[in-house]
Structures are given as structure tokens and as C-alpha cells.
Amino acid sequence: MKRIIVTRFSAMGDVAMVATVLKAFQEQHSDTEIIMVSRSLFAAFFQNIPRLKFHPIQPKGMHKGVFGLFSLFNELKAYKPDAIADLHNNLRSRVIDGLFKSIRVKVRLLDKGRKEKKELTRTKNKVFKQLKLTTERYADVFRQLGFQLQLDHQLQKEYRLIPPGMMPILASDKKKIGIAAFAQHVYKVLPYAKMELIIQTLANKGYEVLLFGGGEQEKQITENWAENYENVHSLVGRYKLTEELDVISHLDLMISMDSSGMHMASLVGTRCLSLWGATHPFAGFIGYGQSNSDCIQVDHPNRPSSVYGNKSCLCDGVEAIDLISPSMVLSKVEEIFSPK
Incomplete structure (x- = not known):
């Protein structure tokens, strides 16, 4: 067995994308063992x-600071790895890289494509073109380590157990739509x-609507929606991350912002309608196996303003995400479920 340590500490959607690549890698390489290093919350993806x-890495606990990273290095060194695949390329991961290089372990790290992403998101003279998909950038790291890896970018349905209490909803004959209405950046x-x-419209049309999210504020919002409309169910705070993945695997469709909801859908092979405002699929962050035709957005020369959606993107005085109308989303849903 060849043993590879893979590092990607955050963010949630990025780590989920790593999982889709590692699934493909392990299918193509039966002689490899992977040690995945990330935050404990994300263990469910793998x-x-x-x-x-x-x-698990504990960046606010035992692995905090330089001494904490040295402690993490000693933990990982005990695995006697053949190579390090750094899929994060941040300060923490590069410290670990340097320590492994010092003991002659082969290290390759992610090329984030910063130059072309800056050209795509700058205010003037944008270079508006499709950039390499992030999943392909991850795959490149393994290729640089000497492994062949082909990504087919097709959704692969993963059938999982139904969590306790969800059988009446997920086993019904109604079409089931998940909605991840939140994201890290406004x-x-x-x-x-x-x-x-x-x-409200989807519920009135007879769809079962399941709401996903995290945090107390999101829980309040989704529970209010669930109380106000029949066929609407809030899952926020009810299930662990692995159980949420179980639920998503049984959905007929996911609706998500450009956020982790889209990547969780990809991980279990569920089709996703994604909504894009300040960001753009051209930056390479579309969910693995998802289709550009399922990206709902309004073209405007100001878009995108950023790769991660952390900057305002005004289009004729209106935030880019606000250019999307409910009818655009609802029309696409009806198109998907209408008899062919």
C-alpha cells in the first residue's frame, strides 16, 4: 500500500469537493491508503x-500555533507516508509541507490559479472565461505525485439509509426538493x-420541501417557514452532518446557493439547481457533476466581483444575487419535473 496524506482544513464546500475527488481516486487505485486531515466536523464527507x-486537526486547540503544527506533524509522521497532497496551500498546510520535505517525503501542493481568478473578478478589463474546475485542480496534485487520475464529472447516485423520523417524508410518492437557503457571505x-x-409556491404545488442550514438564526428562519406552509420541513439542528447527507441522497432535487449545499448534493449524486450572484461558475467552483445549465444567474458585466462571494457586486445599483427572481427558479423546477 502506498500511503498519501491529504490536507484540506476548510471551508466546508471545498472539503466536500475533496471528498468527491478522493472517491474517484480510490476507485482507480486499489493499492493506496489515504490519511485525510481536516476539521472533525467534516469527517462525515469521507x-x-x-x-x-x-x-482531525484542531486549529483552535492542540494544533494551534507553531508548536501545535509541530505536534500535528509528529502525529502524521507516525503514518510513515509516501507522499503529501496539499489541497489547501495556506500558511498552516505549508508549514506541514516544509516539515515533511525536511525528512525527504515527496510533497505537491494545490495551484489555486490566483492570477486568472484575479483577472476574472477585477473591476476593469475582466478576462471573462471558464477557468479550470477546482476538482481538476485537486486532481492535478495527485497527477504531479505520479498517479493517473481521470474525473468523469458525472453524478454518481449514492443510496444511503434513511435517518430516524424521515421515512414518512422520504418514502412518499411526492417529489422531494431540498433547499439550502444560506451561505457564509451575504x-x-x-x-x-x-x-x-x-x-411557498413549491409547497402549494405538492412538493415535499426540506430545508437545510446551520446556526440558531437559520434554525429560527427555517422553522418559521415550516410552520407557515404545509409540506415544508426544517432539518436544521435535527440531524448530524452524515444524516443530512443521508437525506440529500434521497432527494429528487436540491436548490442551493453557491455554497456547501451544492457540494453535499454532488457528493451523494443528487442534481442541484444553484443560484449565483456575486460569484460565477467560471471561477471553477461548480459542484462535481453538476450542469452549467442548472446554474441560475443573470449576466452582467460587473459579475463576478469575487471568487468567494465576500464582496458586494452591484449591477446597476442592485446586488447581483437580487437580480434572480423566484419565477426563474420555479420555471426551472417545473422544466425538470415536467413529463418529457
Whole structure:
């Protein structure tokens, strides 16, 4: 067995994308073992990948600071790895890289494509073109380590157990639509009034609508929606991340911002309609196996303003995400489920 340590500490969507690549890698290489290093919350993404051991990093605890990273290095060194695949390329991961290089372990790290992403997001003279997909950038690291890796960019349905309490909903004959209405940055979030109208309309049409998210504020919002409309269910705070993945695997469709909801859908092979405002699929962050035709957005020369959605993106005085209307989303849903 060749043993590879893979590092990617955050963010949630990026780590989920790593999992899709590692699934493909392990299918193509039966002689490899992977040690995945990330935050303990994200262990759920890697549970069904063969010959993979998850090693948690605690950046605010025992692995904090330089001495903490040295402690992490000693933990990882005990695995006697053949190579390090740095899929993060940040300060923490590069410290670990340097320590492994000092003991002559082969290291390759992610090329984030900063130059072309800056050209795509700058205010003037944008170079507006499709950039390499992030999943292909991850795959390149393994190729640089000497491994062949082909990504087919096709959704692969993963059938999982139904969590306790979800059988009546997921086993019904109704079409089931998940909605991840939130994101880390406000410029990626469809205004709540518009999202509520989408939820209300879908519920009135007889769809089962399942709401995903995290945090107390999101829990309050989704529970209010669930109380107001029949066929709407809030899952926020009810299930662990692995159980949420179980639920998503049984959905007929996911609706998500450009956020982790899209990548979680990809991980279990569920089709996703994604909504894009300040960001753009051209930056390479579309979910693995998802289609550009399922990206809902309004073209404007100011878009995108950023890769991660952390900057305002005004289009004729309106935030880019606010250019998306509920009818655009609802029309696409009807198109998907209408008899062919």
C-alpha cells in the first residue's frame, strides 16, 4: 500500500469537493491508503470512501500555533507516508509541507490559479472565461505525485439509509426538493422574502420541501417557514452532518446557493439547481457533476466581483444575487419535473 496524506482544513464546500475527488481516486487505485486531515466536523464527507482514515486537526486547540503544527506533524509522521497532497496551500498546510520535505517525503501542493481568478473578478478589463474546475485542480496534485487520475464529472447516485423520523417524508410518492437557503457571505444569499415565495409556491404545488442550514438564526428562519406552509420541513439542528447527507441522497432535487449545499448534493449524486450572484461558475467552483445549465444567474458585466462571494457586486445599483427572481427558479423546477 502506498500511503498519501491529504490536507484540506476548510471551508466546508471545498472539503466536500475533496471528498468527491478522493472517491474517484480510490476507485482507480486499489493499492493506496489515504490519511485525510481536516476539521472533525467534516469527517462525515469521507465515511464511505474505502481505505481512507480521517485524522482531525484542531486549529483552535492542540494544533494551534507553531508548536501545535509541530505536534500535528509528529502525529502524521507516525503514518510513515509516501507522499503529501496539499489541497489547501495556506500558511498552516505549508508549514506541514516544509516539515515533511525536511525528512525527504515527496510533497505537491494545490495551484489555486490566483492570477486568472484575479483577472476574472477585477473591476476593469475582466478576462471573462471558464477557468479550470477546482476538482481538476485537486486532481492535478495527485497527477504531479505520479498517479493517473481521470474525473468523469458525472453524478454518481449514492443510496444511503434513511435517518430516524424521515421515512414518512422520504418514502412518499411526492417529489422531494431540498433547499439550502444560506451561505457564509451575504452577497451569495437570495433575499429571504424571495426564497420564502419559492418555498411557498413549491409547497402549494405538492412538493415535499426540506430545508437545510446551520446556526440558531437559520434554525429560527427555517422553522418559521415550516410552520407557515404545509409540506415544508426544517432539518436544521435535527440531524448530524452524515444524516443530512443521508437525506440529500434521497432527494429528487436540491436548490442551493453557491455554497456547501451544492457540494453535499454532488457528493451523494443528487442534481442541484444553484443560484449565483456575486460569484460565477467560471471561477471553477461548480459542484462535481453538476450542469452549467442548472446554474441560475443573470449576466452582467460587473459579475463576478469575487471568487468567494465576500464582496458586494452591484449591477446597476442592485446586488447581483437580487437580480434572480423566484419565477426563474420555479420555471426551472417545473422544466425538470415536467413529463418529457
